[in-house]
Amino acid sequence: MEYIHYKKFVERYQSSGIETPCFIYISDRIIENIEILTNKYKQKSIQVEFAYAIKACSLIPILKLINSKIEKFEIQSRYEAEICINAGIASKNLIWNSPRKSKTDIEFAINNGISVIIDNYSEGIDFLELSDEKNCTNFGVRQSSTNTNSFIRKNHKLGFLFDDLTRFLELCIEKGKYPNIFHYHTLARCDSVEDFSVHIDSAISSLNYIHENYGYTFPILNLGGGWDCNTRLQRKGLRSSDFVDLTTRKIENLNYKPRSVIFEIGRNFIEDTAVVACKIVRIKKIEDVYWLVVDVVTNLLVPIPLARFEVADLHKEKTEKFSSVICDGTCSPNGIIVESCLLPRMNEGDILYIINCGAYTTSLIEPFMEPPANIVLFQNDNFEIVIGNEQMRDIVDKFHG
Numbered sequence: 001m002e003y004i005h006y007k008k009f010v011e012r013y014q015s016s017g018i019e020t021p022c023f024i025y026i027s028d029r030i031i032e033n034i035e036i037l038t039n040k041y042k043q044k045s046i047q048v049e050f051a052y053a054i055k056a057c058s059l060i061p062i063l064k065l066i067n068s069k070i071e072k073f074e075i076q077s078r079y080e081a082e083i084c085i086n087a088g089i090a091s092k093n094l095i096w097n098s099p100r101k102s103k104t105d106i107e108f109a110i111n112n113g114i115s116v117i118i119d120n121y122s123e124g125i126d127f128l129e130l131s132d133e134k135n136c137t138n139f140g141v142r143q144s145s146t147n148t149n150s151f152i153r154k155n156h157k158l159g160f161l162f163d164d165l166t167r168f169l170e171l172c173i174e175k176g177k178y179p180n181i182f183h184y185h186t187l188a189r190c191d192s193v194e195d196f197s198v199h200i201d202s203a204i205s206s207l208n209y210i211h212e213n214y215g216y217t218f219p220i221l222n223l224g225g226g227w228d229c230n231t232r233l234q235r236k237g238l239r240s241s242d243f244v245d246l247t248t249r250k251i252e253n254l255n256y257k258p259r260s261v262i263f264e265i266g267r268n269f270i271e272d273t274a275v276v277a278c279k280i281v282r283i284k285k286i287e288d289v290y291w292l293v294v295d296v297v298t299n300l301l302v303p304i305p306l307a308r309f310e311v312a313d314l315h316k317e318k319t320e321k322f323s324s325v326i327c328d329g330t331c332s333p334n335g336i337i338v339e340s341c342l343l344p345r346m347n348e349g350d351i352l353y354i355i356n357c358g359a360y361t362t363s364l365i366e367p368f369m370e371p372p373a374n375i376v377l378f379q380n381d382n383f384e385i386v387i388g389n390e391q392m393r394d395i396v397d398k399f400h401g
């Protein structure tokens with residue numbers, strides 16, 4: 001929480017009387033993260049655009065705030081499309097990127113003018129068929145970043161492998177349907193200019209190959225998101241604009257000049273903008289470690305792979321610090337919020353401030369509910385729906401605000 005004036009923030013929170021657990025999004029910080037980029041790239045020879053990837057945080061008030069600064073939003077499901085439309089975002093400004101699109105989803109996207117980024121060959125066939133009669137020029141293709149992204153390499157889950165991509169492009173050219181966006185998502189939590197450089201080189205070499213072999217040019221290059229949050233980039237002496245500057249320099253190596261470059265930023269805009277205030281309800285001392293059990297649970301601060309929550313150190317002046325773990329009170333062994341930190345001697349009832357909670361926390365409620373499940377009791381050979389999927393959907397809808 002380098003960016004917040006600790007004492008003032010804590011004083012304000014305590015005098016607000018709002019009970020723990022409490023999720024606090026700091027709007028100035030959201031705007032600052034966005035403006036660092038949007039202000040810098042207003043006038044460039046290649047247009048640089050920023051979309052917000054709503055999977056990082058899809059709360060409607062936050063989307064409205066972000067929409068006051070940027071127009072384009074990236075979504076991964078029909079439900080996310082609807083959330084954006086409810087928040088007042090024009091459907092023509094939505095980019096739909098995910099391997100989960102059904103035929104009905106594709107039809108919905110085409111009818112609403114949403115840009116579809118085709119993820120794989122079979123989806124591409126459906127798209128060409130469904131858009132056959134329509135003059136649909138706003139769509140793209142995603143190349144799997146398997147050669148630069150070890151996280152994705154494991155499972156080939158996202159995007160076309162290059163051979164399938166060129167096979168699909170051949171089909172598009174044959175049918176006279178030309179994708180205008182080439183999408184290549186960066187590494188998850190990218191915090192190195194060197195890694196990012198390899199990534200762009202790889203995208204450019206694919207684009208040059210396609211140009212040389214098919215004479216095909218993509219007007220829009222979409223490099224996805226994946227950048228770490230600014231708080232952590234700053235610790236490494238980096239700024240988010242370093243990634244953009246590198247891109248605009250590297251694009252000189254492309255055989256042609258694209259019209260624009262889009263970045264779909266999630267965590268970099270939102271991760272370091274939220275703080276969770278929680279109360280210590282129990283302290284367990286096990287060997288030399290203090291286990292601080294708090295009143296926020298890990299269905300909000302989800303310990304997904306790559307989650308890195310931190311606790312604000314409000315006690316810099318105290319020299320005696322103890323090894324501590326912050327965990328929730330559930331019976332899940334995964335319910336660890338901060339694995340290891342140094343804190344002064346705490347007491348039950350003290351409040352802790354968990355920082356960098358803005359991305360992939362509240363929004364993870366949504367994939368658990370998409371589509372929402374029916375809860376059914378099977379009894380005496382009968383199925384009784386005890387909580388219907390509509391009711392489940394209502395819960396999530398209410399949650400989004």
Ligand SMILES: Cc1ncc(COP(=O)(O)O)c(C=O)c1O
Binds near residue numbers: 225
């Ligand atoms: C296609 C696409 N765009 C954007 C993002 C946003 O990534 P991040 O929040 O790491 O910036 C993701 C994340 O998974 C993604 O898959």
